[in-house]
Amino acid sequence: MNHERLLILSCSQRKSHKEGLLPAIERYDGPLFRVLRRYWKTQDTRNQKTESKLDTYVLSAEFGLISAEYPTPYYDCCMTRHRAQILHPVVVDKLKNLLTGGCRFQELFICLGQAYWPALEGWEAFVHRDMAVHVAWGAIGMRQSQLYKWLYGTPPPASAPSKPEKTSFHGVTVELSSQQIFEIARQGLRESSRMATFCHMWYIPVDGQRVAPKWLVSQLTGLPVSTFRTDDARRLLAQLGIEVRRA
Structure with missing residues (x-):
């Protein structure tokens, strides 16, 4: 039986400048997306059916709640409280459909920057009682570590100082x-x-x-x-x- 997991990430200011459209997972290039792409590659190289199916959605300041595969152009739009409030009705409706639709997720991990939370206000109402919910907290480095642990099941290895x-x-x-x-x-x-x-x-x-x-x-x-x-x-x-x- 597959273990269905849902991940919701906020978009990143750092983006690929490649022209045309790229899947959201490739367009956004912040540290959280680099962790996620590395995880996906490890799953692909196993060449076998994994026990855990991961669906990923991005809360974008420009497009709202989109799939990781959503064709995304380069843009320059930052999330603000006002922008989050504008997006809120559509974002919450999309999340409601995800959580109450045909796919019954067993786990939900939400990893958002502070400015993005108003767009998701009220999300708790759609979570069924047997779903395990994880909400990342703290600065981006702390959220990165929490995301790694949730994806892999173990804390990230002690890292050397980042390359300049x-x-x-x-x-x-x-x-x-x-x-x-x-x-x-x-x-x-x-x-x-x-x-x-x-x-x-x-x-x-x-x-x-x-x-x-x-x-x-x-x-x-x-x-x-x-x-x-x-x-x-x-x-x-x-x-x-x-x-x-x-x-």
Whole structure:
């Protein structure tokens, strides 16, 4: 008997820039999607019928609740509370059909960024009593670890420091790992730098505090904040694997 599992992930700011349409699982390229793609590959290489069937849906700021196979173009749309509230009726109706339709899922795992939850408000009403429900919590690194454990049944192996990402920004080469970037952010918080926490519309969550994207990029590149825009800072941080949220 197959063990039906349903996974719901929020979309990621980091996306593949390939032209045309890609399945959502290939278009989104945040850390959670990399964990999921690696898991799918391990299932494919087993060349045998697995005991657990996994259905995956993505809560997209642009398209609502879509299948992992949904043909998705490149776009630039961030989830906000207002956007989540607009999507809410359609998203909840889609989830209701998934949970109360012909397919009886035994497990549900929800892994969303904070801004996405208003779009799913009321989801508990459609969960049947014998379904095991798991809700990921914490910063994205913690949610990544919880997703890995749910998929594989074991905690992720102790990892070496992440490989530095390399990119160019206004003529400056940036080659830093996410750990190094977060340590720079923490240093600014420890020094109580006013500019570090001067957030208007966007922020990076660091240990329960908010760090300004432009300030952080200025620290990474040595460039004055007056020489680039917030959108430029967001794009660079996304390329470096850092989540930027809307305030």
